[in-house]
Amino acid sequence: xxxxxxxxxxxxxxxxxxxxxxxxxxxxxxxxxxxxxxxxxxxxxxxxxxxxxxxxxxxxxxxxxxxxxxxxxxxxxxxxxxxxxxxxxxxxxxxxxxxxxxxxxxxxxxx
Amino acid sequence: xxxxxxxxxxxxxxxxxxxxxxxxxxxxxxxxxxxxxxxxxxxxxxxxxxxxxxxxxxxxxxxxxxxxxxxxxxxxxxxxxxxxxxxxxxxxxxxxxxxxxxxxxxxxxxxxx
Numbered sequence: 561x562x563x564x565x566x567x568x569x570x571x572x573x574x575x576x577x578x579x580x581x582x583x584x585x586x587x588x589x590x591x592x593x594x595x596x597x598x599x600x601x602x603x604x605x606x607x608x609x610x611x612x613x614x615x616x617x618x619x620x621x622x623x624x625x626x627x628x629x630x631x632x633x634x635x636x637x638x639x640x641x642x643x644x645x646x647x648x649x650x651x652x653x654x655x656x657x658x659x660x661x662x663x664x665x666x667x668x669x670x671x
Numbered sequence: 672x673x674x675x676x677x678x679x680x681x682x683x684x685x686x687x688x689x690x691x692x693x694x695x696x697x698x699x700x701x702x703x704x705x706x707x708x709x710x711x712x713x714x715x716x717x718x719x720x721x722x723x724x725x726x727x728x729x730x731x732x733x734x735x736x737x738x739x740x741x742x743x744x745x746x747x748x749x750x751x752x753x754x755x756x757x758x759x760x761x762x763x764x765x766x767x768x769x770x771x772x773x774x775x776x777x778x779x780x781x782x783x784x
Contacts, residue, residue, distance in 0.1 A: 564713075593772075602759065602777055659716050662706075664713040
C-alpha cells in the first residue's frame with residue numbers, strides 16, 4: 561500500500577496563478593484533511609472532508625477550495641495564488657475518529 | 672480555541688543521553704497524538720494517548736498523559752541520531768465524524784554522534 565500520496569512535490573507559482581494540489585489514499589479511509597505548515601506555527605487545518613460528498617472549513621480556509629472527488633481523492637485548489645500562501649501543504653486521511661496518516665507534502669512557493 | 676504549547680522549541684543532545692519534550696494544553700485533552708517529522712518529509716505517527724495517566728512505549732520512546740489531562744510528555748531514552756527530527760503533538764478539537772487536530776509548533780531535536 562502506498563498510503564497517502566500527494567502531487568506535485570514542489571511547485572513555484574507567480575502571484576495570481578492558479579493550481580490544484582492532488583491527494584489520494586489507498587487505505588479506504590472515510591475522512592481526509594488538508595493542512596499547511598509554516599515555520600513556528602505548526603500545522604493548521606485548511607479544509608477537511610468527513611466522508612465522500614462532504615467538505616468543511618478548518619482554521620484557515622480563505623483563498624482555498626477543495627473537492628472530494630471520490631472516497632480516495634481530495635484536491636486543494638488555489639484560484640489566485642498569493643505570496644502568503646507560500647507554505648508546505650500536507651494531506652492526511654483517517655478512518656473517521658482514528659489516527660490521521662499524512663502524505664509527504666507539497667512545497668509551494670508563490671513569487 | 673485550544674492551544675498547544677511545546678517545550679523546548681529546540682533541543683541538542685549528545686548521543687546516548689535521555690531527553691523529555693513537553694506538550695501543554697490550555698484546555699482538557701480528550702486525546703493526544705505524537706508525530707515525528709524529518710526535514711522535507713511527512714509526519715510519522717508515533718503514539719496516541721486518551722486516558723488520564725496513560726503511558727505508552729515504543730522502542731526507546733515513552734509518552735505519558737498526565738492525570739489532569741492537560742499535559743503530555745515524550746521521553747526518549749539513550750537517544751540515537753535516528754531520533755533526530757521535529758516532534759509534534761496534536762490534539763483533537765471540535766465534534767463530529769472527523770477528527771480535526773490542533774498541533775503544537777513542534778520541537779526540533781538534534782542528536783550529536
